[in-house]
Amino acid sequence: MLAIATGSLLSISLAANASSLISSTEYLDYEFPVSVQEQCYEKNNCPEIEVKYLNTNQDWLNDIVNKRVNNIVINSKMSESPVSQATDKKTAKTAIDDFVKSQFMDMPEEVRWSYSLTVTPEYLGHVKLGQGEDLELFNISSYVFTGGAHGMPFSEYLIFDPANKQQITLDNMIQTGQQSRFNALAYDAYKSWVKSIDEDVKSYEQNWPFVASEDVSLTDKGVNIRYQPYAIGPYAYGMPVLMIPYNKLAGILKPRFMPSS
Numbered sequence: 698m699l700a701i702a703t704g705s706l707l708s709i710s711l712a713a714n715a716s717s718l719i720s721s722t723e724y725l726d727y728e729f730p731v732s733v734q735e736q737c738y739e740k741n742n743c744p745e746i747e748v749k750y751l752n753t754n755q756d757w758l759n760d761i762v763n764k765r766v767n768n769i770v771i772n773s774k775m776s777e778s779p780v781s782q783a784t785d786k787k788t789a790k791t792a793i794d795d796f797v798k799s800q801f802m803d804m805p806e807e808v809r810w811s812y813s814l815t816v817t818p819e820y821l822g823h824v825k826l827g828q829g830e831d832l833e834l835f836n837i838s839s840y841v842f843t844g845g846a847h848g849m850p851f852s853e854y855l856i857f858d859p860a861n862k863q864q865i866t867l868d869n870m871i872q873t874g875q876q877s878r879f880n881a882l883a884y885d886a887y888k889s890w891v892k893s894i895d896e897d898v899k900s901y902e903q904n905w906p907f908v909a910s911e912d913v914s915l916t917d918k919g920v921n922i923r924y925q926p927y928a929i930g931p932y933a934y935g936m937p938v939l940m941i942p943y944n945k946l947a948g949i950l951k952p953r954f955m956p957s958s
Contacts, residue, residue, distance in 0.1 A: 718758075718833055718859070720820035722749040727790060733797045737811075744797040745813040748789075751835070753820075757862045758833070762818050762855060765837060769816050769851070773841050774799065803843070813842040821854075824915045828953045832865065833857040834914055851925060852936055854914035867911045870920075875949045880909050882946070883922055886939035887929065894934070905929050915954065919943045 725748040729737070737743035748770055751762040764784035771781050771792040781788075793814065800812040821834040835855040842848030856865040871879055887907045888898055895901040912923045919942040926932050943956055 717754075718820070718823070719754045721752045722818060723752045724749055725786075725789075727793060729797055730794055733801065736801050740809060742800075742809045742811045744800050744811050745815075746793060746797065747815040747817070748793070749817045751818040751820075755859065755862075758857055758859075761857070761864055762835060762837070765855070766816050766818060769837065769839050770814070773814055773816070773839065774843075800843075810844065812844075813840065813848060815840045821914070824917065826915065826953065827955045827957050829957070830858070830860050832915060833859060836914075847932065849926065850936070852923065853912050854921070854923060856914060867913045870913075870950050870954045872949060872951055878949050879941075879946075882941045882949070883907075883909060883939060886922070886941055890937060890939055894930075905931070916940075917956075920946065920950075 725746075727746060727748065729743070733744070748766065750766055751759050753759055763786075767784045767786055767789040768782070770789040771783050773792065774796050783789075796812065796814055804810075816837065816839040819836045819838065821836055823831040823833050825831055833856070835857070836852060837855065838850065838852040840848050840850045857863070858865050867879075884907050891898045891901050906929075908924075908928060910922050910924050910928065912925075914921045914923075919940050922939045922941070924930075924937045924939075926934075926936060928937075930937055943950075946955065
């Protein structure tokens with residue numbers, strides 16, 4: 698029986714930038730279990746699996762991002778099970794085995810659609826702020842389809858400080874005691890976004906109230922805040938991104954995360 702695999706091809710996503718980071722992605726080398734191969738060949742509905750790992754010239758960065766890729770894979774099957782904290786590749790492959798097997802346990806005999814799982818890290822570039830060092834910006838996006846009207850996409854931003862070899866979170870960026878001011882600005886950005894899609898902000902907010910999000914990235918203009926589907930709007934609205942400009946964040950963000958004057 699011929700094995701089905703995604704292979705280990707290298708996919709170049711971006712060349713070296715000003716900070717000498719070289720970024721690419723590579724596919725997870727994965728084969729379907731034999732039982733799945735036999736069933737999906739027969740029905741011509743093999744699950745679609747495309748999991749990629751980050752491959753840069755910075756091992757510490759690869760380690761952080763790829764552990765997160767594994768964790769997303771491990772928790773990709775939509776269920777009521779507790780969220781797993783596992784991040785190793787072996788557990789990720791086991792989770793994919795369970796995912797592809799479940800297609801043939803869950804799917805009615807007469808149905809021919811396929812389950813789908815994709816997870817991809819992406820290098821977004823870098824930004825230079827207050828203290829002059831580069832912060833490297835990444836995104837991980839995923840998509841899970843197990844039937845129904847549509848699948849479920851997910852994306853998250855990742856920010857890294859190469860000088861200290863660590864990930865930067867929103868909590869790291871905000872000055873002590875300033876979280877409530879940041880959330881107030883995010884709420885203002887939410888209301889501005891609502892006005893672009895609905896004339897009645899108050900009515901909209903009753904159905905889709907504002908919630909805080911820690912999924913943020915930095916740009917040359919300010920802080921982007923992203924929301925997952927259904928967080929502040931229906932599925933059709935996708936993943937809304939709110940933006941708070943730097944000129945409103947003085948005294949809220951730590952100086953190193955503000956543009957130099």
